Amino acid sequence: MCEELTLRDTTRQIGSSKFPAANDPLGEILHQLRLDGSLYCRSTLFGDWSLAMPVLTGKMMFHIISHGQCWLTIEGEAPQLLKQGSLVLVPHGLGHSLCRDPGLEATPLFEAGIKQVSERYETLQMGEESEGELTELTCGLISFDQFAAKQLIQMLPPLIMLETLAQSKSRWLNASLDLIAAEARQLKPGGETIITHLADILVIQLIRHWLEESPEANQGWLGALRDKHLGIALRAIHHQPQKNWTVDSLARECGMSRSGFSAHFTSLVGNTVKNYLTHWRMNLAYQRLQKKSEPLIILAEEFGYSSEAAFSRAFKRVMGVSPSQIGSSLL
Structure with missing residues (x-):
């Protein structure tokens, strides 16, 4: 950083x-996000599975669907189908579930058999290849500093999803997602650093996408910054x-x-x-x-x-x- x-x-x-x-009045605030990639987990999931993510106050969680698809459920929001290539951010550390089917009983994340590879990197496998379709996820837990960044994050919705972008943007997004998935699988020297920096970029892209597309981004403190x-x-x-x-x-x-x-x-x-x-x-x-x-x-x-x-x-x-x-x- x-x-x-x-x-x-x-x-x-x-x-x-x-x-x-300023030509980019929110640029300084995005710069001050200074994300700290606290933890990353690559999950290989077969057949019917369901994971309950805990409440993590003061943290953001993101999920990248690198293979297959799954559902995300969060209290107060309609279930969201996450297809391959989807990127989703849970900005306020709210508890939520990721599952193959919304009707499945969720296993708490910390009871699912996570294996620690290093201080900041973990892996998880649920089920076997013979049990059904494969879903691959890369999940990240991110903390942040700076009062300005906290002001911005407080105004974000409970869930931000990015599924489709203009073709000019989707090329680099897909390339970044592919590189994160490859680094997560191979675990070569320096791989954690690459994942951390790419994940920071993707999270900021998600927030910027919301700022550009959401009417709420023109209200309140954010609207005042643009005034x-x-x-x-x-x-x-x-x-x-x-x-x-x-x-x-x-x-x-x-x-x-x-x-x-x-x-x-x-x-x-x-x-x-x-x-x-x-x-x-x-x-x-x-x-x-x-x-x-x-x-x-x-x-x-x-x-x-x-x-x-x-x-x-x-x-x-x-x-x-x-x-x-x-x-x-x-x-």
Whole structure:
């Protein structure tokens, strides 16, 4: 993955307080997904089979159907037939089932006889070749970081499927799926790294496909990112959270009156400008503190607070715990 920039590095690179409208306003958010391929499993399944996937809070799961077909069922959604070449993402870690037939009783995944090949790679076989048709799956469990990425993932639907693309896109998609399937079967040196990077690309492609095709992607926070005025204000907050932003200064950045900007922001984002700015700063600070313990006065200054006390009060109000409690957990 790309090396992360510090807040100071980012601020130096921007250099100016003016943020022109981006050609790809969601590109930065997709970049910040920084997926961490936690675990991959290649499954070889014969005849009648059914697997129950557990609830995995804070994780995403994806499934690639490399041979045969199966059904996916998830609570509140109609069963979905996944044909060979299908790619599906369960963004919120919801429990779900994969099965040859929806009427079959599901075996919990962790009781199905998974074999660990390495720290990040597992295999599973259910049934024998003589028992019926073959289904091959590659499944992945992915975690993610960054507050912006979490904002985006919260807005995704329970299930995202990709079955058909324009011919120009389907060629590279099919080639990527074939390469993942080949690497999963052969387990050559470096195969896990190849699978991890290709899977990251496929997951981001799935999310991008939803962003391009779904009407819901033009609403709320995502709609605000694409808005020609609010997008500028949001990028200003995201790039320079340490700056002394006010409703007036942000309204000037995006060329709107104070009242018009404030009303439009609240209507689309679902939060006031001041609350959004505070929550953004505190979540960034929380992520920093989770990685390493830092003097609170430094964090206070970097996130636009004149004193450690003011920063600590805002942090506890938003996060529910004091910043010192987060830092002490690392000791």
